[in-house]
Amino acid sequence: MKLIAKSAEMQSISESHRLAGKKIAVVPTMGYLxxxxxxxxxxxxxxxxxxxxxxxVNPTQFAPNEDFEKYPRSPERDYNLAQENGSDYLFNxxxxxxxxxxxxxAINMTGITDKFEGEKRHNHFNGVATVVAKLFNITKPHIAxxxxxxxxxxxxxxxxxxxxxxDLKVVVAPTIRxxxxxxxxxxxxxxxxxxxxxxxxxxxxxSDALLVIEKGENRRxxxxxxxxxxxxxxHEIKIDYAxxxxxxxxxxxxxxxxxxxxxxxxxxxxxxxxxxxNALITxxxxxxxxxxxxx
Amino acid sequence: MKLIAKSAEMQSISESHRLAGKKIAVVPTMGYLxxxxxxxxxxxxxxxxxxxxxxxVNPTQFAPNEDFEKYPRSPERDYNLAQENGSDYLFNxxxxxxxxxxxxxAINMTGITDKFEGEKRHNHFNGVATVVAKLFNITKPHIAxxxxxxxxxxxxxxxxxxxxxxDLKVVVAPTIRxxxxxxxxxxxxxxxxxxxxxxxxxxxxxSDALLVIEKGENRRxxxxxxxxxxxxxxHEIKIDYAxxxxxxxxxxxxxxxxxxxxxxxxxxxxxxxxxxxNALITxxxxxxxxxxxxx
Numbered sequence: 001m002k003l004i005a006k007s008a009e010m011q012s013i014s015e016s017h018r019l020a021g022k023k024i025a026v027v028p029t030m031g032y033l034x035x036x037x038x039x040x041x042x043x044x045x046x047x048x049x050x051x052x053x054x055x056x057v058n059p060t061q062f063a064p065n066e067d068f069e070k071y072p073r074s075p076e077r078d079y080n081l082a083q084e085n086g087s088d089y090l091f092n093x094x095x096x097x098x099x100x101x102x103x104x105x106a107i108n109m110t111g112i113t114d115k116f117e118g119e120k121r122h123n124h125f126n127g128v129a130t131v132v133a134k135l136f137n138i139t140k141p142h143i144a145x146x147x148x149x150x151x152x153x154x155x156x157x158x159x160x161x162x163x164x165x166x167d168l169k170v171v172v173a174p175t176i177r178x179x180x181x182x183x184x185x186x187x188x189x190x191x192x193x194x195x196x197x198x199x200x201x202x203x204x205x206x207s208d209a210l211l212v213i214e215k216g217e218n219r220r221x222x223x224x225x226x227x228x229x230x231x232x233x234x235h236e237i238k239i240d241y242a243x244x245x246x247x248x249x250x251x252x253x254x255x256x257x258x259x260x261x262x263x264x265x266x267x268x269x270x271x272x273x274x275x276x277x278n279a280l281i282t283x284x285x286x287x288x289x290x291x292x293x294x295x
Numbered sequence: 296m297k298l299i300a301k302s303a304e305m306q307s308i309s310e311s312h313r314l315a316g317k318k319i320a321v322v323p324t325m326g327y328l329x330x331x332x333x334x335x336x337x338x339x340x341x342x343x344x345x346x347x348x349x350x351x352v353n354p355t356q357f358a359p360n361e362d363f364e365k366y367p368r369s370p371e372r373d374y375n376l377a378q379e380n381g382s383d384y385l386f387n388x389x390x391x392x393x394x395x396x397x398x399x400x401a402i403n404m405t406g407i408t409d410k411f412e413g414e415k416r417h418n419h420f421n422g423v424a425t426v427v428a429k430l431f432n433i434t435k436p437h438i439a440x441x442x443x444x445x446x447x448x449x450x451x452x453x454x455x456x457x458x459x460x461x462d463l464k465v466v467v468a469p470t471i472r473x474x475x476x477x478x479x480x481x482x483x484x485x486x487x488x489x490x491x492x493x494x495x496x497x498x499x500x501x502s503d504a505l506l507v508i509e510k511g512e513n514r515r516x517x518x519x520x521x522x523x524x525x526x527x528x529x530h531e532i533k534i535d536y537a538x539x540x541x542x543x544x545x546x547x548x549x550x551x552x553x554x555x556x557x558x559x560x561x562x563x564x565x566x567x568x569x570x571x572x573n574a575l576i577t578x579x580x581x582x583x584x585x586x587x588x589x590x
Contacts, residue, residue, distance in 0.1 A: 010461050019314065104406040105424070105458035111399040129400070133428075137460045162401035165432045222480050 001083035003090050007097045008140045008188045013089065014052070014140035014193040018261045025171075026141035028132060031055040031092075032072040033081045036176040036184035040145045043173045045086035051281035055085040056098060058085050060106065061127030072189050091139060098134055107164075112155045112250050115275070116265050120240055125156045132157060133164065141168050149183050151263055151278040152250070175277070177203065189230045190273040197236045199270055204277040205242065213244075213281050220244050223264070231268060233250045239267040240267035240274065247280055258285040296378035298385050302392045302433045308384065309347070318342040318484035320386045320466075321436035323427060326350040326366040326387075328376045331471040331479035335440045340381035347434045348382040351393060355401065356422030366484070367484050384433060389482055393429055401425045402459075407450045407545050411560050412571070415535055420451045427452060428459065436463050444470040444478050446573040470572070472498065478572045485568040493529045494565055500525035500537065501574040504559050508539075508576050513551045515539050518559070526563060535569065536563035542575055553580045 004010045006226055025048030027040045037053075044051040047115075055078055062068035075092060082090045085254050087221055108124055113125035136144065144161075146154050154172045176184045181203025191199060209226045217223055220243070227242040245252050246262035260283045267276045299305045312319055320334045320343030332348075339346040350373055357363035370387060401421055408420035420421040420480045431439065439456075442447050456465055471479045476498025477491075494571060504521045512518060515538070524546045540547050542556035551557050555578045561572045 011460070015462065021314070083498060099456060099458070100460070101406075101458045105402060105454060109400050110355070111396075125406050134458075134460050137462065141463070159396060160399060163303050163394070163396045163429075165306070165429050166312065167432065204346070224466040262375050295515070 024050045024141045026139040027053045030057045032186035034184045041085045044145045052089040052184040053082040054091040055234045056130040065130045145171045201234045237271040256283045319345045320438040321434040321437045322348045325352045327481035336380045339440045346382045347384040348377040350387040353426040402445045440466045496529045533564040537561045551578045
C-alpha cells in the first residue's frame, strides 16, 4: 500500500488508473480505524480494482465546542489496518492540502441536513459535504463507500452527489457492532469501562422499537416512547434526540404507512461521550407478517 | 456539432473522450453569443481536442431584482455560432438538469467575492461557483475558458478550482470590444441607440486611467478620480463602482508599488442597463518607460 500526502500526487495516480480503465473506490475516514471501517474497505475491494482509503480529521465538520483536538488518532495503526485489509492507497493529507486557500469556500446544504445531527451540530454537514467534495475531486472515484452508522451523513452524501452531479456511485455498508450491539465508533474509546458496560442500551432501544414496529405499531409517538423508555433505563444516558423519521426525507409524520421506509435515529450522551446510532425498517404491509429489517 | 440536453448524456460523452485520451475544453456561457464568446470557443479549439460550449442562463446567479427573466436568449443562433466556430458539443440543459434536487446545495464563497460585484449583486458569485462546479462535474474538462470581461468572476473561478481541487486548468481570454471600445456583452442589446452612442465612455475612462498610471501615477485616489471624471462626462451614466485594486486580492491600498498588478474595475448604469468592464496593468518600475497593458 502506498501512503500519499499530496493532493496533486493522489489526483495524478487516480487519473492514471482511470485512463487504464481501472475502477476506483474511495473510503473516506477520519482514521482511528475499527471493524466498521475495515468492513467498508473490504466492500470497496469487492466492488473496485483500486481502493483508496482517506484519513483526514476534518476541522470544518467540528463545531468550536466539539472534540476536534482530542479526536483519537493512530496513523501508524491505521496504515497497517488499511494495508492488511486490501487498501491500495492511504491518502493522509495535511490540512493545507485539503484547504489550500484557507476556509473561504464551502458547500452549504439545507433540507435533510437541517434536522437531528444538523440541528445539534452547527455546520457539521456543510463541513462534511465540503471535505467529501474535495476528496471526490482528489481521488476521482467511481464508487464511494460510507457506513450506515452515520445515517444522516449518507443522506447528505446522496444529496451532494445528486446536486453537484458527481459521476460516481455511493455505496452504504451496514453498521458493524460489538457483541452487546454497541455500534463501532472511534469515539467509543472515550467511554470509561463503567460507561462501556451501559452502552449496549442504545442498541437495545433500537431493537425494542423495531420489535413494536414489526408487531404493527406505526404511530411515531409510540415508537419514540419505546426508544426513550429503554434509553432512560440507564440513568447515565442523556438523550440528545431519539426519533423515528421517514428514511428518505427525515420528515416526522404522526403515522407511518405500510411500505414506508423508517429510520430510527438516536444521539445520546453517555457521560461526556456523544454517541449516535440508527436502524432502518420498512413498515409491514400486514403487521402479522414479519419483515426483514436492518440495523 | 451535437446538441446535448441531459447531464448524464454529456457526462458519459465526456468520460468516453477522456478514456480515449482526448483533451476537453469547456466554454461556459449564458448564451446570446457574441464575438467575445466566439473568441473563447476559438481559444478552446486551439487548446483542446474536444470543445464543449455550455448554454445555461443560471437562475441562482441573479438576485431577485435582476434581469433573469428578460436576459436575452437566442438558442438557435447560438447553436449556429457555436458550430461555425468549432464547438463539438452544445450543452443546453433545462434548469432541472442542473438543479435536480432543487436549490438545497450551494457553494458559498468569501474573500475576493465580497467586494465590487459581490457587494452589489447579492449571492451572485455563490450562484456562479455553484453552477460552474456542476458544469465541471458534467463536462469533465481539462481546460475551462472564461473571458476577462468578467474579471472578478475569473478570480472566483480560480478560487473555486483551487479550493475544491478541481483537476483542470483555467484559461482567461482577453475582452473583445466594439469599435468604440465598448466591451462585448449580451446585455449591450438592452441599450437604446442614444445610450449605445454614449457607452464608449466606459472604455475611455479605463484608457484615461491606464494612461496616467503609465505616466507614473500610483495613488489609488488619483487613479479613481480619473475613472470617475471621465465617466461623469456622460450625464446618463450612474457609477455603481469604479476603482483600482490589487489584481490578485482586490485589496485597495492607498498606493500601488512598482511591479504590482492592478485591475481597474468599473460597473455603471447607462439608463437602466448595468454594464461592467475592466483593465489590467502592471505598475511601471520606471514611470518614464512605457509598459505593456492589456484591456
